[in-house]
Amino acid sequence: MKKHNFSAGPCILPQEVFLKASEAVMDFNGSGLSLIEISHRSKEFVDIMEKARTLALELLGLEGKGYQALFLQGGASLEFLMAAYNLLDKKAGYLNTGAWSEKAIKEAKIFGEVVEVGSSKDENFNYIPKGYTVPDDLDYLHLTSNNTIFGTQVKKFPKTTVPLVCDMSSDIFSRQLDFTQFDLIYAGAQKNMGAAGTTLVVVKEDVLGKVSRKIPSMLDYKVHISKDSMFNTPAVFAVYTCMLTLEWLKNLGGIPAIEEINEKKAQLLYSEIDLNPVFEGFAKMEDRSHMNATFNLADEKLKETFDAMWKEAGINGLNGHRSVGGYRASMYNAMSLESVGILVDVMSEMERKG
Numbered sequence: 001m002k003k004h005n006f007s008a009g010p011c012i013l014p015q016e017v018f019l020k021a022s023e024a025v026m027d028f029n030g031s032g033l034s035l036i037e038i039s040h041r042s043k044e045f046v047d048i049m050e051k052a053r054t055l056a057l058e059l060l061g062l063e064g065k066g067y068q069a070l071f072l073q074g075g076a077s078l079e080f081l082m083a084a085y086n087l088l089d090k091k092a093g094y095l096n097t098g099a100w101s102e103k104a105i106k107e108a109k110i111f112g113e114v115v116e117v118g119s120s121k122d123e124n125f126n127y128i129p130k131g132y133t134v135p136d137d138l139d140y141l142h143l144t145s146n147n148t149i150f151g152t153q154v155k156k157f158p159k160t161t162v163p164l165v166c167d168m169s170s171d172i173f174s175r176q177l178d179f180t181q182f183d184l185i186y187a188g189a190q191k192n193m194g195a196a197g198t199t200l201v202v203v204k205e206d207v208l209g210k211v212s213r214k215i216p217s218m219l220d221y222k223v224h225i226s227k228d229s230m231f232n233t234p235a236v237f238a239v240y241t242c243m244l245t246l247e248w249l250k251n252l253g254g255i256p257a258i259e260e261i262n263e264k265k266a267q268l269l270y271s272e273i274d275l276n277p278v279f280e281g282f283a284k285m286e287d288r289s290h291m292n293a294t295f296n297l298a299d300e301k302l303k304e305t306f307d308a309m310w311k312e313a314g315i316n317g318l319n320g321h322r323s324v325g326g327y328r329a330s331m332y333n334a335m336s337l338e339s340v341g342i343l344v345d346v347m348s349e350m351e352r353k354g
Ligand code: PMP
Pocket: 009, 074, 075, 076, 077, 078, 100, 144, 146, 147, 148, 149, 167, 168, 169, 170, 188, 189
């Protein structure tokens, strides 16, 4: 039976990526060797790393614009620390839109003063603060573009005079944005890119080298840039899956093509949430994420029936995060409109039953 995987991450990837990645583990390009046993210094792997880095910049429209793409390790969680280590000299601003922002803030406080320019904590992060002011003496402003747990997404980024840093872990490559407005973007691979184990960092080179502290080599973006993202042994398998997914996306027509599909999926699910009295959306309408839709049952007594029904339909990973409860349908790039349709069918069946 076909599974419809709505898991928040690690999560669904394109079938052709699973297939090509598994072939490469058994026999990489007919070499008689596995991808995961060849040297990361071999031409074969160096080419994979280069291709992944180039595709990332190309898809974001950042090629030839002073940016570098790196595939590092330590997850987006290490970037909470690295971003501050490399950029925070005195004071940084953070928009607090949820658990991941809070974790980023905690790390940044180790390195300097943190100003929370806005927060949606007062309503359990079900909206994106707006109309906040950004002091112009900040080293940077940090935002989380998509709040995986709460299902909110920043639709409009502030115009700032200070560098803009963005955690795009759960919506990178999913929608068109002017990516030149960002000076540093980071994203764990395990949602829209590939297997867990690597983090994409896209950095504008001219924002680096401005802090007075010494930076340990492994945490220094400049070191990783100078070594073409090969300062130490990269996560070879994870980087390969990223390369395959980025190739898949390019062949599909890039971000504009996937954005159109993502909009259709989100529209289909949110209109069911809004029209079906059995369900209630969690996030404020204007801030709803196109990647993670959060919703609850209007009557908790229906939980057992609904849970049995979606499991029966082959749906996986629909439970909400423990801090929000209810349900969360993650519809990353590789999720088909058909799978969202299956979920919507189950939801409307619930209405008929209820
Ligand atoms: N930021 C966001 C928005 C996330 O969704 C996650 C993981 N779900 C993280 C950061 C942390 O990523 P990692 O587990 O790769 O450290």
